[in-house]
Amino acid sequence: MNRIQERFQRLATSSTPAFIPYITAGDPTLDATAQLILELERVGADIIELGVPFSDPVADGVVNQEAAQRALQHNVSLHDVVAMVKNVRRRCQVPLVLFTYFNPVLAYGLEQFAEEAAAAGVDGVLCVDLPPEESQEYKRLLDARGIATIFLISPTSTNARIELIARHCSGFVYYVSRTGVTGERREVEQTVRAMVQRIKQHTDTPVAVGFGISTPDQAAEVAGYADGVIVGSAIVRLIGEIGNNPGWVPKVGKFVQSLVDATKTKGASCRT
Amino acid sequence: MNEFESLSATQSHPYPDSRGRYGTYGGKYIPETLMTALDELEAAYRAAQKDAAFHETLARYQADYIGRPTPLYLAQRLTDHLGGAKVYFKREDLAHTGAHKINNALGQALLAQRMGKSRVIAETGAGQHGVATATAAALLGMDCDIYMGVEDMERQKLNVFRMRLLGARVIPVASGTQTLKDAINEGLRDWVTNVRHTHYLMGTVQGPHPFPLICRDFQRIIGQETRRQILEKEGRLPDVLLACVGGGSNSIGLFFDFLSENRIRMIGVEAGGLGIDSGKHAARFFGGKLGTLHGSMSYVLQDENGQIRGTHSVSAGLDYPSVGPEHAYLHETGRIEYTYATDQQALDAFQLTSKLEGIIPALESAHAVAHACELVPKLPKDNIVVINMSGRGDKDVQQAARFILREEEQP
Numbered sequence: 116m117n118r119i120q121e122r123f124q125r126l127a128t129s130s131t132p133a134f135i136p137y138i139t140a141g142d143p144t145l146d147a148t149a150q151l152i153l154e155l156e157r158v159g160a161d162i163i164e165l166g167v168p169f170s171d172p173v174a175d176g177v178v179n180q181e182a183a184q185r186a187l188q189h190n191v192s193l194h195d196v197v198a199m200v201k202n203v204r205r206r207c208q209v210p211l212v213l214f215t216y217f218n219p220v221l222a223y224g225l226e227q228f229a230e231e232a233a234a235a236g237v238d239g240v241l242c243v244d245l246p247p248e249e250s251q252e253y254k255r256l257l258d259a260r261g262i263a264t265i266f267l268i269s270p271t272s273t274n275a276r277i278e279l280i281a282r283h284c285s286g287f288v289y290y291v292s293r294t295g296v297t298g299e300r301r302e303v304e305q306t307v308r309a310m311v312q313r314i315k316q317h318t319d320t321p322v323a324v325g326f327g328i329s330t331p332d333q334a335a336e337v338a339g340y341a342d343g344v345i346v347g348s349a350i351v352r353l354i355g356e357i358g359n360n361p362g363w364v365p366k367v368g369k370f371v372q373s374l375v376d377a378t379k380t381k382g383a384s385c386r387t
Numbered sequence: 388m389n390e391f392e393s394l395s396a397t398q399s400h401p402y403p404d405s406r407g408r409y410g411t412y413g414g415k416y417i418p419e420t421l422m423t424a425l426d427e428l429e430a431a432y433r434a435a436q437k438d439a440a441f442h443e444t445l446a447r448y449q450a451d452y453i454g455r456p457t458p459l460y461l462a463q464r465l466t467d468h469l470g471g472a473k474v475y476f477k478r479e480d481l482a483h484t485g486a487h488k489i490n491n492a493l494g495q496a497l498l499a500q501r502m503g504k505s506r507v508i509a510e511t512g513a514g515q516h517g518v519a520t521a522t523a524a525a526l527l528g529m530d531c532d533i534y535m536g537v538e539d540m541e542r543q544k545l546n547v548f549r550m551r552l553l554g555a556r557v558i559p560v561a562s563g564t565q566t567l568k569d570a571i572n573e574g575l576r577d578w579v580t581n582v583r584h585t586h587y588l589m590g591t592v593q594g595p596h597p598f599p600l601i602c603r604d605f606q607r608i609i610g611q612e613t614r615r616q617i618l619e620k621e622g623r624l625p626d627v628l629l630a631c632v633g634g635g636s637n638s639i640g641l642f643f644d645f646l647s648e649n650r651i652r653m654i655g656v657e658a659g660g661l662g663i664d665s666g667k668h669a670a671r672f673f674g675g676k677l678g679t680l681h682g683s684m685s686y687v688l689q690d691e692n693g694q695i696r697g698t699h700s701v702s703a704g705l706d707y708p709s710v711g712p713e714h715a716y717l718h719e720t721g722r723i724e725y726t727y728a729t730d731q732q733a734l735d736a737f738q739l740t741s742k743l744e745g746i747i748p749a750l751e752s753a754h755a756v757a758h759a760c761e762l763v764p765k766l767p768k769d770n771i772v773v774i775n776m777s778g779r780g781d782k783d784v785q786q787a788a789r790f791i792l793r794e795e796e797q798p
Contacts, residue, residue, distance in 0.1 A: 171572050176576075192694075218695070222689065248415060249415060271422075291419065294582055
């Protein structure tokens with residue numbers, strides 16, 4: 116069984132939502148990303164999303180754009196990210212999801228990418244600009260190697276699209292909590308809970324919520340009704356601020372720990 | 388059946404298909420938040436196509452506001468100078484706002500209004516599409532924001548002022564290469580955020596389906612008029628059609644209605660910049676490979692890891708790393724030939740056209756004239772060549788002066 120499914124099954128037995136941090140691979144360096152993966156696993160991250168740097172990230176806000184630029188300054192490629200996963204996989208079992216744009220995957224070669232990502236221990240892939248309609252070949256190749264294909268559902272998705280997307284998702288469904296790019300927001304939109312419930316009418320696949328969640332309070336709120344909570348920009352911003360200071364990795368770990376705690380304790384209590 | 392609704396795909400060229408693809412190319416490679424908006428846009432467009440009132444409104448604006456039909460002009464002195472085929476200019480430079488861009492901008496703005504959108508946004512490179520969009524928005528009383536790369540704002544100051552004068556907000560884009568590609572990135576980020584009340588007015592035959600279709604259809608009038616006009620003047624169809632290709636809207640606009648005339652050669656001219664070997668160019672068919680950018684699968688200038696490469700051209704409107712998917716398809720089938728002209732060749736043609744014809748061409752259009760300078764002398768005198776004079780060059784005089792004066796200062 117895929118590590119992502121395994122993790123969600125284990126969490127389901129205790130009705131605990133998953134906490135899923137996002138970091139940009141290669142920011143500030145790939146070695147640092149490897150260290151950070153171990154640290155995030157240690158503080159209780161259930162799944163880690165690794166952003167693959169891309170020159171033209173249209174779905175990302177400024178924080179993630181700048182992180183991608185920092186990584187691209189030393190030419191971090193999808194090949195490098197896959198190699199890093201292979202390396203770190205010997206030391207950890209946390210499920211790893213690549214969050215990428217489609218062009219680097221296409222340039223890699225779909226079949227070669229599926230092959231090498233599976234061999235490296237990648238558990239899931241989310242192509243942010245690849246809707247299910249364009250994903251036939253991609254999905255076939257990843258499915259065949261047991262890599263989960265995760266797609267986005269957004270506030271503008273119609274019921275017909277929710278149904279279509281949920282059918283294509285494995286591992287989990289990623290619900291984008293608001294229209295817009297990645298980034299921090301003061302409040303979680305009121306419509307999120309209803310939308311998560313709507314998605315759950317169409318699928319048994321766990322639903323994780325991301326985009327705009329940045330504080331422990333927001334994480335706790337979403338944990339009250341979603342199967343997973345995804346936080347990206349707030350962590351990426353912190354890495355941008357302190358990523359060159361000595362001893363920064365445990366500091367990021369501590370922040371993520373606070374998000375994990377909020378998700379697990381308040382999340383679980385909200386549900387009961 | 389009027390010309391406009393006659394066919395959005397012909398029998399010999401049945402594209403885009405139901406999935407928005409032109410063979411391998413096209414499609415919708417875009418975040419989920421925009422997928423419903425694209426479906427709504429396509430539905431609204433199909434409905435408008437069937438609505439006589441929409442066509443009437445559009446036709447009235449085309450005639451009374453844009454000033455169509457634009458003339459087909461025999462460039463006699465250029466013809467004499469080149470000493471080969473007869474050269475005609477299709478005078479899109481005489482369309483209101485000075486370029487073909489208004490054909491699409493006004494059409495899409497009317498569509499947006501029909502869809503109940505109160506705001507339009509657009510990207511612009513040379514500024515012509517930004518000006519056209521700001522103009523259409525002013526005409527229809529819509530809010531308008533234009534994204535423009537900082538580098539392009541510098542080289543197209545006049546157009547920045549024009550857009551502001553027309554009531555648009557021009558938003559500088561300082562990310563990435565600070566040119567057209569980055570302006571599109573920011574435009575898409577805006578659209579993904581404000582999709583419910585905003586229409587993204589894509590300026591060329593690029594982007595996710597249905598944009599390449601809609602833009603092509605609004606630009607087809609160029610070729611439809613050309614066909615009628617050349618038959619009136621010459622009693623026969625031309626032998627060669629020439630147009631510059633950035634995203635590819637003016638060229639597809641001229642070419643589309645001649646696609647099934649197999650005898651007619653069609654040549655698209657890309658920006659060769661400082662030459663292909665220099666790597667500083669925007670010639671996608673001379674160094675690009677299959678990729679996805681801004682919602683569409685096409686030829687893309689990129690490195691071996693799939694990162695999009697910076698491009699260079701003296702002309703901001705051609706300075707873009709991808710090309711409309713229909714062009715990629717027509718390149719593959721060989722129906723359209725593609726070549727390039729360098730910055731220098733374009734600047735030479737810019738001056739030649741000004742001196743011989745009293746027409747200052749846009750630097751973009753000058754690329755098409757530059758290729759004509761190579762080709763026309765080799766063609767027999769009874770051949771007819773039509774060049775799409777896609778825009779006028781007033782906007783470019785400062786940029787051109789910088790290069791031309793530098794040249795004259797050299798011993």
